[in-house]
Amino acid sequence: MSTIVIEGCAIATVDDERREYKSGHLVIEDTRLVAVGPGAADPDHTNKAICVIDASGKLATPGLVNCHHHLYQWATRGYAQEATLFEWLVALYPVWQHIDDAVVAAAARAGLASLARSGCTTTTDHHYIFPKHAGDLLQVEIDAARAIGVRFHPCRGAMDLGRSQGGLPPDDVVEDRDAILAACAEAIDRHHDPEPGARVRIALAPTSPFSVTPELMRETADLARARGVRLHTHLAETDDEERFCLERFGVRPLQYMDDLGWLGEDVWLAHCVHLNADECARMGATGTGVAHCPTSNGRLGAGIAPVPALLRAGAPVGLGVDGAASNECGELVDEIRAALVLGRAAAGPQALTARDALELATRHGARCLGREDELGHLSVGALADVALWDLDEPGYAGIADPVFALAFGPTRPVDTLLVGGEVVVEDGELRTADPLTLAAELRRESARMAEAAPR
Known part of the structure; x- marks a missing residue:
């Protein structure tokens, strides 16, 4: 049994009691935390440790949890720069038709590396375009996550409502419903690990009300619940989506999903920008989660999600x-600051605190993914997914509160990142891949795909 001791750091545990230590220690045995507390570690732990990390001047937090992503889009950053969501999708669908396993591999490795360097230890990915020539794209992404070293919750996305049927995507990027359900079942069989400490878990994720039929929504929910996996989709992101649902289904987006049986503790929904007070209450009453994406929502002019109201209602x-492609940076620590700034811009300076925002990025994210028992907090028995942030540099000088410094100070790469006790980032540098090689691969594949796309 290998032991790692981390000492001398400030600690924000984000545990049940929200304990914090000005100077404390963490002890890791194999993949889990066995001690967390103030002061130095017990000598019994220190004496048998294979590594003792002096973390003076640093803040330890749980590893961050990313609840919504589209990794393949790393190959199409910078497109449709002034577009709304629907305009942006219409511009990019013809390009995305040309993704293949090489494009997705390069994009996934680059995107996951960026997430790791921003303190993220667990991420989802919502992949929903599967050209027939493209290869096994879900396997490609899982291999990329394994190589970079992060915990991975890929969502098998799908679209079956093409433009000829009144949907938004072109007909040649949608799939047959029976084929989708078969592929979803296969993804669960091949990749889903329900055991504690899992590195890979699958969710099922029909893409959106404007790209998926009600029949696929219902049948996917039935399949997921029969197989014990979670459900994910986009919802209430824009005014355009609201108009689409009212015109096609006669109800607002959240009511549409409720009617289909898509609210519950096994569901988390991306965006939820356009919810009223009653809808926020319904989210809380059903325990339905939200993936808040403030930078993307701002980039596309979609609006600001009612996060304080959702939290008051009890929704994770x-x-x-x-x-x-709608957040060209793609680094999770940036979203802590964005959530704070936009939340306060919408609802005043007391709408969210720095600690609220850290909980969104850790504890709440773990709850959305059904991992709150072992992720999102630094507690004895939790998985040893730990981020160390260097607050000794000049950009943080004079900010006495380390959590406030992390949330509002200048964004920097994480100093050290451990996933299940394994070092992924050290001294601010990724240890599992060469960033220059990743960048060269991504540049090459992005250019190749752009050349194949219609002009």
């Missing part, structure tokens, strides 16, 4: 970077 609200 995690953070997401969303697709890198």
Whole structure:
């Protein structure tokens, strides 16, 4: 049994009691935390440790949890720069038709590396475009996550409502419903690990009300619940989506999902920007989660999600970077600050605190993914997913509150990142891949795909 001791750091545990220590210690045995507390570690732990990390001047937090992403979009950053969501999708669907396993591999490795360097230890990915020529794209992404070293919750997305049927996506990027359900079942069989400490878990994720039929929504929910996996989709992101649902279904987006049996503790929904007070209450009453994506929502002019109202209602609200084509940075620590700034811009300076925002990025995100028992907090028995942030540099000088410094100070790469006790980032540098090689691969594949797309 290998032991790692981390000492001398400030600690924000985000545990049940929200304990914090000005100077404390963490002890890791194999993949889990066995001690967390103030002061130095017990000598019995220190004496048998294979590594003792002096973390003076640093803040330890749980590893961050990313609740919504589209990794393949790392290959199409910078497109449709002034577009709304629907305009942006219409511009990009013809490009995305040309993704293949090489594009997705390069994009996934680059995107996951960026997430790791921003303190993220667990991420989802919502992949919903599967060209027939493209290869096994879900396997490609899982391999990329394994190589970078992060915990991965890929969502098998799908679209079956093409433009000829009144949907938004072109007909040649949608799939047959029976084929989708078969692929979802296969993804669960091949990849889903329900055991404690799992590195890979599958969720099922029909893409959105404007790209999926009600029949697929219902049948996917039935399949997921029969197999014990979670459900995810986009919802209430824009005014355009609201108009689409009112015109096609006669109800607002959340009511549409409620009618289909899509609210519950096994569901988390991306965005939820356009919810009224009653809808926020319904989210809380059903325990339905939200992936709040403030930077993407701002980039596309979608609006600001009512996060304080959702939290008051009792809904778990995690953070997401969303697709890198609508958030060209794609780093999760940035979303802590974005959530704070936009939340306060919408509802005043007391709407969210720095600690609220850290909880969104950790504890709430773990709850959205059904992992709150072992992720999102630094507690004895939790998985050893730990982020160390260097607050000794000049950009943080004079800010006495370390959590406030992390949330409002200048964003920097995480100093050290451990996933299940394994070092992924050290001294601010990724240890599992060469960033220059990742960048060169992504640049090459992005250019190749752009050349194949219609002009």
